[in-house]
Amino acid sequence: MSEAARHPGAFRQEPRDPLAAASGSGLVVRDRPLLVLLSGGGDSVCLLDVAVRLGARVSALHVNYGLRADAAEDERFCRDLCARLGVPLIVERVTLPATGNLQAEARRVRYELAERYAEGDYAAAHTATDQAETVLFRLATQPGSRALAGMQPRRGRLVRPLLRVTRAEVRAYLRERGLAWREDASNADRRFARNRVRHDVLSALRELNPEVERAIAESARQVAEERAFVEQAARDPALGVAEGTAVVRDQLERLAPALQRHVLAALARRAAGHEVPIGTADTAAILALARGPGSRELHLPGGVRAIAEYGTIRFARGAGATPPPPLELPLPGAVQFGRFRVAARFARCEGPASVAEPALARDRLPATLTVRVWRPGDRIRPLGLGGTKTLQDVFTDAKVPRALRAELPVVEAAGEIAWVAGVCVSERFAARPGEPAVVLSARLARGDGDSAEGQ
Structure with a gap:
């Protein structure tokens, strides 16, 4: 008897209809801008139709990589579909490098373009089936609970409104709505490891439990929630490492093993600018290292x-x-600055200034900004201060670690500092509510593979 048969009520409350799932997710909001990543495949066609029906201010982005013989047909299909639905469409044709992981590079380019063009959030059409495939793939290749947490409904401005319905339910929706879609023949190519998971592993698991996608997706949600709880506990100010760069061994050893791993992983991530897997053996080795005399080092993967x-x-x-x-940042646009990805997008200022993602007045900015590191003697006019202040004093007041000061992006407009990422925004450039604005962001480069193939 299958797990679903033994527990017939296990998924009774789960949405089976993509429209209801997207509505219940809270990620598609009436009258708010939403850029849909549209490949022409069934999942993305469903997402586009659902977003239109829910009244979002929808636009779409189609990226033509030119990798397949029918790429032009896919583009034509997306143009026709958006014309019928009255959805503005952006088409970008890109050429990917001939070497390396093409799928990973295509993903990176797609999300970079989405960050550039999206006025608000942008949506990918990943489903519960994609989630199951992702978790199974990570389970085989990436040890640790992070692999089991799967993809999240929201990561920054990227949202996934269909993450609680299966691919089969999406296809049923499309047939009921009379919507056509494009099939990507490469999804059946078993040379790709993800496709073997899709067609072999997941198919075999369905024989044990027809609801296997929902079972894995629910497990991923619970793991993600539990990880978030432990990570929050690891940021408890009482531990003394909430925003710090070091931890005392005696203090660490008083914590539960799960908290020890998360504290060490958080410190490693701050130093590296990307996720560093810290396992049970790594934790034990680091603690043993700290019990020794003097100063000693242990080299971890990723150059940390x-x-x-x-x-x-x-x-x-x-x-x-x-x-x-120093790099020139076009408006709108994005640049990779050290470990940070600095992006600028057009929007309208909706509230008070934020040092995390400040809205700068467009009419006070040049066509391009400069991104550079802090220099001795730099000054800024902090919002609300009524005068200028040295960045040295700003960093000291904000308790910014010395090692981080040397690499934080400093954004300059026509020779004057407009923003220090995550620390301070200039009063001279801050937009007022309702004004046309340039919204800036600086995010650490990620190496988490938080994605799925296909849509």
């Missing part, structure tokens, strides 16, 4: 070192890293 100095544990990247050179 755990450093123990007289009972204190900290992490560092490879020695001798040079600051990134």
Whole structure:
């Protein structure tokens, strides 16, 4: 007897209709802008139709990589579909490098373009089936609970409104609505590991439980919630490492093993700028390192070192890293600045100024901004201060670690500092509510693979 048969009420409350799932997700909001990533495949066609029906201010982005013989037909299909639905469509034709992981690169380009063009959030059409495939793939290749947490409904401005319905339910919706879609023949190519998971592993598991996608997706949701709880506990100010760069071994050893791992992973992530897997054996090795005399190091994957100095544990990247050179940031646009991805998008200022994602007045900015590192003597006019202040004092007041000061993006407009990422925004450039604005963001580059193939 299948798991679903033994527990007939296990998924009774789960939505079976994509429209209801998207509505219940809270990720598609009437009259708010939403950019749909439209490949022409069934899942993205469903998402586009659902977003229109729910009254969002929908636009679409189709990226033509030119990799398949029928790529032009896919583009034509998307143009026709958007014309019928009255949805503005952006088409980008890109050429990917001939070497490397094409799917990963295509994903990176797609999300980068979405960040550039989206006025608000942008939506990918990942389903519960994609979630199950992602979790199974990660389970086989990435140890740790993070692999089991799967894709999240929201990551920054990327949203996934269909994550609680299966691919089969999406197809049923399309047939009921009389909507056509394009099939990507490469999804059946078993040379790709993800496709073997899709067609072999997941098919075999369906014989054990026809509701296997929902079972895996529900498990992923619970793991994600539990990870969030532990991570919040690891940020408890009482631990003394909430925003710090080091932890005392004696303090760490008083914590439960799960908290030990999360504290170390958080410190390693801050140092590296990307996720660093810290397992049980790594935790034990780092603690053993800190019990020894003097200063000792342990090299971890990703070019990160755990450093123990007289009972204190900290992490560092490879020695001798040079600051990134200044870069020009077009409006709108994005640049990779060291470990940070700095982006600018057009929007309308909707509220008070934020140092995390400030809205700067468009009419006070030049056509391009400059992104650079802090220099001695730099000054800014902080919002609400009524005068200028050195960045040295701003960093000290905000308790910004010295190691981080040397790499934080500083955004300059016509020779004047407009924003220090996550720390301070200039009063001179801050937009007022209702004004046309340029919204800036600076996010650490991620290496989490939080994605699924296909749509």
